[in-house]
Amino acid sequence: MAPSTALLTDHYELTMLQAALASGTAERRSVFELFGRRLPEGRRYGVVAGVGRALDAIEAFRFGEEELAALDGVVDAPTLAWLADYRFRGDVWGYPEGETYFAHSPLLIVEASFAEAVVLETVLLSIYNHDSAIASAASRMTAAAGDRPCIEMGSRRTHEEAAVAAARAAYIAGFANTSNLAARRRHGIPTTGTSAHSFTLLHDTEEDAFRAQVTSLGTGTTLLVDTYDVAEAVRSAVDVAGPELGAVRLDSGDLGLLAVEVRAQLDSLGATGTRIVVTSDLDEYAIAALASAPVDGYGVGTQLVTGSGHPTSGFVYKLVAREDDQGVLQSVAKKSVDKVSVGGRKYALRRLTREGVAEAEVVGVGTPAENDGDDRELLVPLVRDGEVVGREPLEAARDRHTRSRAELPPAAQQLSRGEPVIPTVFEGDR
Missing domain, CATH: 3.20.140.10 (nicotinate phosphoribosyltransferase)
Structure with missing residues (x-):
């Protein structure tokens, strides 16, 4: 009961x-x-x-x-x-x-x-x-994102039970996934996740971290490439995973400019199918501003679970x-x-x-x-x-x-x- x-x-x-x-x-x-x-x-x-x-x-x-x-x-x-x-x-x-x-x-x-x-x-x-x-904030975000998927990632920015409810509400308003496993169990919402900067810092080199993740999770995984130098990280990521690398994630800096540079680099390395996912305090306005950038998905946390104002x-x-x-x-x-x-x-x-x-x-x-x-x-x-x-x-x-x-x-x-x-x-x- x-x-x-x-x-x-x-x-x-x-x-x-x-x-x-x-x-x-x-x-x-x-x-x-x-x-x-x-x-x-x-x-x-x-x-x-x-x-x-x-x-x-x-x-x-x-x-x-x-x-x-x-x-x-x-x-x-x-x-x-x-x-x-x-x-x-x-x-x-x-x-x-x-x-x-x-x-x-x-x-x-x-x-x-x-x-x-x-x-x-x-x-x-x-x-x-x-x-x-x-849900009202999430709807504005998914409208701004268009066909690009939004991922709910706000669990660490709100009360633990509010996080589950937020994931549910965001999914209703068009978010594709959540990072919250309780929302998966209770509501059947698809979950996704990659790694944090701590995983990269744990290893002796960034390449070692990428290799450990790809070996365990497969080439379809998403590698976080902004712990140190982004260009070096992208090169290392493709070296380790090959052109079948699923995605790279950008979590800091000028996301629009970085996305353009990373897209060009990935294409030059033959990883034309590798997606670019961006995170870092996104809201509907930031998502709309990235509409012309070569971004394939958005991870949204704080602004979503606080109703974007x-x-x-x-x-x-x-x-x-x-x-x-x-x-x-x-x-x-x-x-x-x-x-x-x-x-x-x-x-x-x-x-x-x-x-x-x-x-x-x-x-x-x-x-x-x-x-x-x-x-x-x-x-x-x-x-x-x-x-x-x-x-x-x-x-x-x-x-x-x-x-x-x-x-x-x-x-x-x-x-x-x-x-x-x-x-x-x-x-x-x-």
Whole structure:
């Protein structure tokens, strides 16, 4: 059985629960919505990731003896008794994983009793805010890379568990591989890896290091050639592996200039099929700047796992409707000047032109927005009566992202700071 996710929450969720149980409002049918009021500054679109992990977290949200013991002094005995029997029995709809999103897109809709839904706030937000931030950055990177593969290499630059989630999110957004072996085991993501400078420094000569690597891993391996002198290293690499050498990696210096020089040298040595992989704090801008260089792949670490300047997506989880004393669902919303929410149960579709190009994110309030026949519905069932129904293979999310990004207007591919490529339009009662 998976470890419990029940304590991946905030203190106030359980104290709210206690007060609601005492006041008799805990069982009121409620609708919560997870959304972002805006895209991260300057971004033109976002990417939904973490859906599969969130479904796992909902299933594992159980209060066993250890979890209940940890809450001694946090909530009272009646609340502990209620939590001991907790199991989410409501319904969840959401944007499927890999989908693009915009401001006020209702990414997740949770309908259940207030008590059942409110306690999920923190765990759902922590998953969606992290994974969607990584996927959004990764999408910009793979768009900039075009047909050249990107490799996720950020494990050493973030928390060990965040590293696994980051690899998963990056793969959804088009990364070809990861260096993280836990991501391979848990999610089936292809892994790759070569060697570090320490391996070269371990040996008496660079040639000895190359020979040891090629002897063990074969001529298709990737040799790191910038520990000492790059030109000497490339010559030695081809001497050792022959013209069938798989790739060389550049990890420092002016990568564009070095790539041109190394490509010319490899070709002169007959290694015309040897690829050039570059690393070293790459982000989408650096990748785009290398578009004209003879580079065959990019290894991306720090900038990816930190969201390339936006490590969170800014999502919130708000009550948008609740049952009144007569059992009628009423719209509710926060009215703060700078944090206005739109109340009411939401429905969403992507309005498309006849040519299949996205032109608006349409959010229906209270009732579904009108579909003119060319539009695409965005919300799918994820949980029904407490049972997960929306789990899918990671490859499905990866394919969805490719299709969703392709239908956005061409401006989505621009890396310059700008407004969202399509507006969000509300229809219905507000």
